[in-house]
Amino acid sequence: MTKLLNCLDTICIYVGTYKKYNDGSLFGKWLNLSDYSDYDELLEAMKELQQDETDPEFMFQDYECPSFISSLGLISESYISNDIYDIIDQISDCGYDIKVIESFIDCFGVSDLNEIIDRITECYVGEYSDDETFVQSLLEETGDIPQNIPSYISIDWESTARNVMYNYSTSNNHYFRSF
Template sequence: MRNLESTPKIYVGTYSQYNNGSLFGKWFDLTDFADFKEFLQDCYEFHRNELDPELMLQDWENIPDFLISECSLHKEAFTYFEAIGEMDHETAEAFEIYCKQINYWPSNGYELDDQLDGFRESYRGFFGGSGKDATLEYTYQYIEETGLLSGVPSALEKYFDYEAFAKDLFLEGYSEYEGHVFVDY
């Protein structure tokens, strides 16, 4: 996993304790567990004082909402954290956006590997760091990479309307979220 500030953690209590007015539980650092099964075993072991504890996830940190709710942690969460642990911060942020707002994982039914493949095909990079319009920054790169203006004389090239082209480009085929640019498929 990455640093302590981005470590996924869950405060786990039980519905029985909660219904009896107690918030008794424990913070579990998910980086301490190899997989979902090991995490659940530790939770049940901690709440062994109850006959049949019904776990309640009362609070969490650094876990995307699409992986967790009050009553469940998605079984693919550990695989997800392993995958983003191998990414730099910017790419991990973009992958979370892709899963949450573009391709709706895990509810789309895809395996994580397929989701990662789709992300790699779609993601074009982060263009919001310069304080300028990310769509315009990407448009300049797009025009350069595609050679769109390569045959145009330099005297005419300065009249090209990059802003209008950026609007059209992002109306049909590209999306921008928080400075991250994606191809729409």
């Protein structure tokens, strides 16, 4: 699992310019965001790479990043947010794995970064292999299933899970209380 602390290691951008592209050149270079301490240092590297242009209009012809980075609008073909390093730090402080954040966004969409962090903290239940395993664990942990239940009583976990899941959402085996 990739921790958000190392999230910058997974973000790479291919930096070219619109002028070169329009002139038929794909000249550029892959830059890894973790090689730079902040946006200003990244910007200097981009300018140095394209130093043959006086005022380069950067084009990010390709980029690799966790899906939530592009979902938050932090990177696109013509834009990289100057707040990207601060935002990654802020998200990293919440302590959740990248897959948890991506699963949350898949379930509930993206609205506001602070809301995402607050909601994950409030709603995240855990990772389970399937709905039945999740519901059985949930009901046992909350005490809704007595520990001394007779062995001749059989619980239809598929049906129980179907009913309980009305109050939960899941993506990639990560479970969240619906809000």
